[in-house]
Amino acid sequence: MRPDAVDDAGSNEHDEPDPDDPTDPDDRGEPDDQPETDDQPETEDRAESDDDAHTTGLPVTDPPTSELSPGKLDELRTQLADLDGPGLVREITRLPAAKRAVAFRLLPKDRALAVFEDLDPSVAAALLSQLRSDVGSSLVHDLDPDDRARLFDELPASVVRRLLSGLDPHEAQMTQDLLGYPPESAGRRMTPEVAWVPSDATVGQAIKRLRRLGNKVETIYMVPVLGQGRRLEGVVSLRGLLTAKRDTPLIDLVADPISADTHEDQEVVARRVRDHGMIGLPVVDHEKRLVGVITVDDAMRILAEEESEDAARAGGTEPLGRPYLATPVWRIVRSRIIWLLVLIAAATLTVNVLDYFEETLEQVVALALFIPMLIGTGGNTGAQTVTTVVRAMSVDDIGLRDLPRVLGKELSTGLLVGAGLALLAGTLAGVIVDARVGLVLGVSLVAVCVLATGAGALIPMLAKRAGVDPAVVSAPFITTLVDASGLIIYFLVARAILGL
Secondary structure (H helix, E strand, O other): OOOOOOOOOOOOOOOOOOOOOOOOOOOOOOOOOOOOOOOOOHHHHHHHHOOOOOOOOOOEOOOHHHOOOHHHHHHHHHHHHOOOHHHHHHHHHHOOHHHHHHHHHOOOHHHHHHHHHHOOHHHHHHHHOOEOHHHHHHHHHOOOHHHHHHHHOOOOHHHHHHHHHOOOHHHHHHHHHHHOOOOOEHHHHOEOOOOOEEOOOEHHHHHHHHHHHHHHOOOOOEEEEEOHHHEEEEEEEHHHHHHOOOOOEHHHOOEOOOOEEOOOEHHHHHHHHHHOOOOEEEEEOOOOEEEEEEEHHHHHHHHHHHHHHHHHHHOOOOOOOOOHHHOOHHHHHHHHHHHHHHHHHHHHHHHHHHHHOHHHHHHOHHHHHHHHHHHHHHHHHHHHHHHHHHHHHHOOOOOHHHHHHHHHHHHHHHHHHHHHHHHHHHHHHHHHOOHHHHHHHHHHHHHHHHHHHHHHHHHHHHHHHOOOOHHHOOHHHHHHHHHHHHHHHHHHHHHHHHOO
């Protein structure tokens, strides 16, 4: 876990550096010949002084023996001891809620704190409710401000107020600053603890400063360079500092900054980190003052969350927002039932189409034989297209300006795919029924495939233009739409060819 932070770069309220802040630009660090000391975090002092070296000593609301027998406890302790960090987080998450706190209590102190930090916020919030209040407050205090803010999003307001009151004023202020930014914004996901260096320093002074602050911030590999009023002037890499002469003016090494605004969408910012291969991205306010940084690990976590949301909506369901095994059944039902009700309502279009063309079906009953094939092919074709286009949009392969090219490409694809399917299915229908029904099916398949690919390409892009998440225009929605319109095409073609 990180030591207590002392760098208040995340505060929005100070125009000038705080003279009491160790990151003040006038503070150049101690001379090289003076010994350096490292402040040890208060949590480590507590950990070292505790007599129990084997378990966390974090009591739960129910004793472990109420859930597991002593033999089972030893077995679980051995199983957990064999897991690495990520494996331990997964295993704790997989356990039923009643046993999660028991397993957590069996962990050594250092591993328990690391696991709590890496748990999904929803799981951590549930675990927190099973721990004694003073123990929970201690765990929350040791979190980074950005992780703490994500956890607070999952907790009731009354619990958040209680936990905030238990933090020291500096930690509480940093957390409140983050919670003040819009959800899913860069400001909400950044860490406000940043080691920065003043623009008028030398390389030696900058290194001295980073050496003193390195253990108190999340990253020092990308170092913001600030001028007056904490305004971002550029960035310098740790490699650049270590390979330059110590008397080199820092301004000679500064690169133009790539930054993010506090109110930018978190996914846009995360993709910027990925696309530029950055270790961290400075976050600034509207006056270009540094307020935090988005680290590469947070950026990758954001992208994973966004991709999970897109995948869920593409399948016609709302994102769970938490690990599957930690999600109650009622929440899964709620995430699916709304979409299913919408799709049922949309499916009434198909029923109405069949009712309208009932007389046509009565005259040529054989047409009904190929309805499942037709609407199934159209729906699948549309689903393929919308999935491809939404994914391409999400990774910035295509944008609104590419609409004509995308539409042309997909219409051509639909025409060629439809022609191939029409040749096969039309011939089969001609052999089973007669040639004219085969011709009806073949022409209808070509038209439906062109319609499906066109709709699958056009609708997501128009949705984005209207400010709607393209993933909401999911494959089930396109499938339902193409089912109804495909039947209309089928019966109109049948009337024209068969003279009905």
